[in-house]
Amino acid sequence: MNLSRRAGSVGAGLVLAGVGIGLVLGAVGAVGSRLARVARSVVTPSPRAADLEILGIDTAAQTIRISRSPDTELPGRYGIFSNGTINYLKIGVVLRSDDETVTRKLLTHVGHDETIGQWGAFSGWYFETPDEIHVPYDDVEIPTPVGPAPAWLVPSVQGAAHDETWAVVVHGRGTNRSETVRALPVLREAGITSLLVSYRSDGVAPDSPTGLQGLGTTEWPDIEAAIEFALEHGARRVVLMGWSMGGAIVLQTLVNTDHRDRIAGVILDSPVVEWRTVLEFQAKAIGVPSIAARATMGMLETPWVSRAARAGEGIRFDDLDMVARASELREPILILHSDDDGYVPVDASRALAEERDDLVTMPRFAVARHTKLWNYDEARWNTAIRDWLAAQGLAQETD
Known part of the structure; x- marks a missing residue:
């Protein structure tokens, strides 16, 4: 982790700061309760770090x-x-x-x-609302399993009534839908209507029953609800787009949705493709032994410990490993991930691209850090998305 822990999209580095301390204290005291608190910190929504x-x-x-x-x-x-x-x-x-x-x-x-x-x-947000880029939009609510979740509905330049392709756009951890406003110009110009969504416990949508996050395992039904909203309002096909942990949520949606035949493609920016690598990377960056990160993940996978941590019935990290599950993928995927990410290591994205080179397009970005590829080189980021959409037959020609 660098000196400027930005408006985090994952938050793993912050929460793992307590892992090593918690494990050491647990070794000399009430091990179970202390480790449960450490485990709970991994799934607690993290505030923006003002450092x-x-x-x-x-x-x-x-x-x-x-x-x-x-x-x-x-x-x-x-x-x-x-x-x-x-x-x-x-x-x-x-x-x-x-x-x-x-x-x-x-x-x-x-x-x-x-x-x-x-x-x-x-x-890397830059824009806070669609107002700032002077595009028409509507405030809508997606009926998710935890209640109505606010979203911004942004039509393409042709207007939503003419758009058969919609994008469901998913922000990362520690942020909200403002993070995704950057994608609107390129999506609108491609003739795509966008839903910039919120999801449980992100500070905009209703909280989950526990008030905690599931690293993608519990959030994906909210994205499923957004897909259904899009289909009910005229979409014939859907592109899923996610930043950082939003990428993990998108990938979980992809392999669990009842509407997979309508998913035309996936765009991922600085995604979490596999959580174990991310959490161990963050632990090492702040001087916490890898064994502490692995122990915490092991606890979160154990149902009784997870319940003690009030984190639900356990997080199955194998389910979140999309490199191991690469054979289950069949949709075209565009991955935009910088070599120097510094927050979510690029290794899993590369491994997925190599494993499924028949599906995954991954242009190389060497210097852009985490979720800042648009900020660093807006023209190249837009071009990568525009060209990929065109190659998949998902971009409409505009006047």
Whole structure:
């Protein structure tokens, strides 16, 4: 994990910070209860980590100086969440940097009388709502098993009445549907209507019965409900698109849906294709032994421990391993994943691409970090999606 734990899409690094401590304490005390609390932390929705230091703002020049990390030094457009009178800042080009700081152009105007907190969270969101890209949309509710889940329904440039292909677009952990607004321009231009959905316990949709998340195992029925909504409102085929943990949710939906014959393809950005690798990677990054991560995953798989952790009946990590389950896939898949992700290692995505090279297209991105491929190179990201949609016969020609 780097110095700037961005508006997390997975949150595994944050929750695993307690794993090693919990296991050590458990060894000398009430092992069962302590380990259950550690296990529960893995599935608890994680807040955005405000660990980016905001060192100064020049209101005359409209620039911001922030702490340097592999994320904050990236070229492109990003966002910063703060706790001042302005709680979200858009930032642009890197103007200068040194070993510890980066100065970037402010794209959100900050006045002399406005305050910015000392600490913030670096984010790839950039847009907060479809309003910001000036496209028509409707607020709708998807009737999920846990209750009505808000979604944004965004028609293509032709209008939803003319669109046979819809995209159900799924955000990652620790974020909400705002993360996915970046995809709207390329999808709209391809003649695709989009549903930007929320799902249980994401802070927008109703909570799960436990208030916890299932890493994809419990969330996929909410995406199934979104597919049914799309089919009931005119879709003939559906593209599933997911970021980070949203990718894991999409893949679980793919292999469990009752409407698989309507799924025309899958687009994944920085996806979690296999959870064990991610959790062990995050454990190592913060100095927690791999054995601690494996022990926690083992507990979450054990029904009685999982119930003690109030995490349900157990998470089957084998079910979440889509490399091992690669033979079950039959839909075309586009994977966009950077070599230097730094949060969700690219290894499982590569392994899936190699195992199913008949289905998976995976253009190489070397430098873009986690869920920031659009921010780093918007043109290339859009082109990769546009070309893939066209190759699958899913893009309509527009006037």
